[in-house]
Amino acid sequence: MPVLSPTWTNERIELLKQHFEAGLSCREIAADIGVSRNAVIGKLSRLNLTRGRSVDERRLQDRNQDRNSAPRAPKAVPRLQFEMLATIYGDADAPVATGPIDEANRCSLMELGENHCRWPISTPGAEDFCFCGNAAHDGQPYCAGHSRLAYKPNSRARIMRG
Numbered sequence: 001m002p003v004l005s006p007t008w009t010n011e012r013i014e015l016l017k018q019h020f021e022a023g024l025s026c027r028e029i030a031a032d033i034g035v036s037r038n039a040v041i042g043k044l045s046r047l048n049l050t051r052g053r054s055v056d057e058r059r060l061q062d063r064n065q066d067r068n069s070a071p072r073a074p075k076a077v078p079r080l081q082f083e084m085l086a087t088i089y090g091d092a093d094a095p096v097a098t099g100p101i102d103e104a105n106r107c108s109l110m111e112l113g114e115n116h117c118r119w120p121i122s123t124p125g126a127e128d129f130c131f132c133g134n135a136a137h138d139g140q141p142y143c144a145g146h147s148r149l150a151y152k153p154n155s156r157a158r159i160m161r162g
Contacts, residue, residue, distance in 0.1 A: 007039060008043060012034075019032060088140070105133035107130060111133070117131065117134045119143070
């Protein structure tokens with residue numbers, strides 16, 4: 001069995017430090033020393049050699065950038081999704097019809113069309129696996145019955161709504 005030489009010999013570490021001090025990029029250092037870029041990055045980290053701004057300088061620049069940049073658009077929140085579905089399917093506080101979901105339109109993946117409910121029935125790979133297949137309205141992935149199951153607001157949202 002051949003003896004493996006260590007990746008980081010004393011000579012390589014000295015070369016790494018010299019190249020780092022000279023301002024070479026990690027890619028350039030790796031090509032010159034004969035190791036991977038990730039090895040260079042890891043070794044620099046273990047040697048606590050860093051380049052660039054201090055933490056305080058970064059915070060100051062980030063603060064100045066936030067003041068000068070346009071305000072960020074608010075992120076989409078589940079509340080907006082819930083309101084959209086409530087508009088489509090009626091008031092969420094109204095009693096939900098808990099009747100059975102029609103099973104007559106079940107279909108396979110190959111039969112699944114654009115406006116069919118994609119709610120899976122059974123376990124994928126099982127012999128009786130299929131999809132609901134009922135009509136899905138307004139580009140939604142599920143029929144009205146399965147949308148009620150898929151888009152239930154959690155209890156915290158119900159409490160917040162009052």
